[in-house]
Amino acid sequence: MLKTVFPYLLSGVSVGGQYALIAIGYTMVYGILRLINFAHGDVFMVSGILMVYMSASMPLVVSVPLVLVMAALIGFLIERAAYRPLRSAPRMSVMISAIGVSYTLQNLVLYVTGGLNQFYPKIPFISDTVSVWGATTKMVTLVTPPLTLILAFALVLLIGRTKLGMAMRAVSKDFETSLLMGIRIDSVISATFVTGSFLAGVGSVLYFTNYSTVIQTSGAMPGLKAFVAAVFGGIGSIPGAVIGAFLIGICENLIKGLDVILFRLGLIARPLGLATFSDAFTFALLIVVLVVRPTGLFGEENADKV
DSSP: OOOHHHHOOOOHHHHHHHHHHHHHHHHHHHHHSSSOOTHHHHHHHHHHHHHHHTTTTTTTHHHHHHOOOOOOHHHHHHHIIGGGGTTTTTTTHHHHHHHHHHHHHHHHHHEEEOOOOOOOOTTTTTTTTEEEEEEEEEHHHHHHHHHHHHHHHHHHHHHSSSSSHHHHHHHHOOOOHHHTTOOOOOHHHHHHHHHHHHHHHHHHHHHHHHEEOOTTTTHHHHHHHHHHHHHOOOTTTTHHHEEEEHHHHHHHHHHHHHHHHHHHTOOOOSOOOOGHHHHHHHHHHHHHHHHHOOOSOOOOOOOOOO
């Protein structure tokens, strides 16, 4: 039984780690600005496209870190151009701006690539094939979970023990008071976007090593699932986003392999096509969470002062 489930469990933990790196960006931005950066999944996708083109003209040892820097720069530019001018605008205006940025990035990539699949380069070591307990997979599957936990732990330390982190926490608690106390709000928000976009860039390297083609819509589904993970864990909570992403990744992959698992256990005589519902499960989970516990697993309820 365990040997049958293990390959799907292993893959689920890996995909969950990749979702977690995207989900952290959503939860950080929401924690400070109380808005959802709908363009975040497209930053993830653009990072993949940049890697395709950069690796064709320079060594991977240069192109990988350069892509991560450019992902952070894209996050900075998005905040500067699309969100900062709307700081005092109604929240609906900011949301529309975020959707506009998302479609702008998608259409730019469509223009550059012509809508054709771009093949992601093989990255030494993490693209290598390995066998774990009879399951054949790529090294990236084993690398992703510990790397995700290390990056999440480093981020928690940054927020908890640095001046920048203290400023982030202050802004997330009370925007106006932080401004009166002399905190440079714009710098803090820019740092939040830069950090989240950098992690999305790391997630893209791990994700597209497994799923080796990139198109202009490649960021849509991972971005949505990462958003669900952030809500499930408690949007605004970094540990919650990470745990939620791992749970969604594991459940999604178990559903994909449910036919095989049930067949090998002799519980069904033929495949039922249950893998079709793997994406639907994620969004059904979102509905259940919003109905049962709107704040998520680790979210805090905001009480309005009277």
